[in-house]
Amino acid sequence: MDIRIKIGLRIKELRKNLSLTQEALAFKADLDKTYVNEVENGKRNISVVNLEKVILALETDIKDFFQATQFSSTN
Amino acid sequence: MDIRIKIGLRIKELRKNLSLTQEALAFKADLDKTYVNEVENGKRNISVVNLEKVILALETDIKDFFQATQFSSTN
Numbered sequence: 001m002d003i004r005i006k007i008g009l010r011i012k013e014l015r016k017n018l019s020l021t022q023e024a025l026a027f028k029a030d031l032d033k034t035y036v037n038e039v040e041n042g043k044r045n046i047s048v049v050n051l052e053k054v055i056l057a058l059e060t061d062i063k064d065f066f067q068a069t070q071f072s073s074t075n
Numbered sequence: 076m077d078i079r080i081k082i083g084l085r086i087k088e089l090r091k092n093l094s095l096t097q098e099a100l101a102f103k104a105d106l107d108k109t110y111v112n113e114v115e116n117g118k119r120n121i122s123v124v125n126l127e128k129v130i131l132a133l134e135t136d137i138k139d140f141f142q143a144t145q146f147s148s149t150n
Contacts, residue, residue: 003127003137047120052078061148062078066141073136 005042006070012040014058028057080117081145087115089133103132
């Protein structure tokens with residue numbers, strides 16, 4: 001699976017855990033809501049600086065963000 | 076610490092574990108050697124697609140790449 005898709009799915013999962021809308025997440029992360037929508041749908045090749053903003057807005061850290069099975073080479 | 080610095084240090088650590096030069100890593104990852112040098116020195120805001128290329132060239136996966144203490148929020 002494309003890394004952009006994997007990251008988008010992980011963001012969506014964590015966002016829903018917090019009961020946030022895409023718009024609320026975008027506001028928390030200080031990013032455009034269209035951009036967040038495109039990242040979540042795997043359409044954007046996000047940079048690490050913006051990804052960190054999203055991860056912090058999702059109230060987690062980079063280490064935990066990537067602790068999902070889809071980021072392991074066996075998946 | 077800036078995410079770009081953290082990622083650069085992690086790349087350098089894993090590259091040295093494999094006894095690769097920056098040039099050899101760049102070749103394996105199909106990236107420019109100047110670009111790899113700048114990423115390793117924390118001067119580039121790398122995208123996730125290029126970061127995945129580097130991580131694969133380092134013979135690891137994304138999950139393990141981010142399993143370093145500097146990617147935890149307590150660091």
